[in-house]
Amino acid sequence: MKNVLASIAIGCALLVSATAFAAGDMSNMKMGSDTQQSDTKNSMSHGEIKKIDASAGKLTIKHGPLENLGMEGMTMVFKVKDPTMVSQVKVGDKIDFVAEEANGALTVTKLQKQ
Template sequence: MQKLRLALVTSAAAMLFSGLAAAQSAPPSQTPVQGTAAAVATPEMSDGEIRKIDKDGKKLTIKHGPLKNLDMPGMTMVFSVKDEAVLDQVQSGEKVRFLAEKVDGKITVTKIEAAR
C-alpha cells in the first residue's frame, strides 16, 4: 500500500512539473498575455440622443440604449461629464455614441462623438 501511494504521488508530481516546464518553454507567441493593454477589452460605446444640456450642473441627459459595460438597460438618465468642454460640443436632439463609466461613484460620460 505504501509503495502504491508513493508511486501515485511521484506520478502526480512528474505530471505537474512537466506541465510547468512545457508552459515555460512555449514560444512567446503562444503564451497568454495577462495584465497588459492587449488583454484588456475596450468597453463598447453606446448609442444615445441628447435630451438636455445642463451647463451649470455639468451634466447631460441622454436617452440611450443598453450600456453593456455597466450592465444597464436602455433608458433616459442624467450623466456627469468628465470634460465639461463636451457640453459646448453637443446639441439637444443630437444622436451620439458615447462611453459612460463609474468615476468616483458617479456614472460619467468619459467619451462622446456624433453618431454616423
C-alpha cells in the same frame, strides 16, 4: 456481495450527479480575458441628447444598453468628464458615448456626434 456492489453503484451515481449539479449552468459567468473586458468597457453606446445642464456639467441622455455597466436602455442624467463636452452637442443630437462609474457617479468619458 450484492449489497457491496449496490452500494458502490449508488455511490458512483451520487458522485456523478453531484459533479453535474456543481457544474450547473455557467452561461452567465464572465469567462473572458482582460482584453475582452477592456474592449467591452471601451465600446461605444448610442443615445440622444435630451437635456443639457452646462453649469452643472451634466447631460440627460436617452440611451440603449450600456453593456460595460450592465444597464438596459433608459433616459438618465450623466456627469461629463470634460466640461467642454457639453458645448459639443445640442438637444436632439444623436451620439455615441462611453459612460463609466467615476467617484460614485455615472460619467461620460468619451463623446462623439453621429
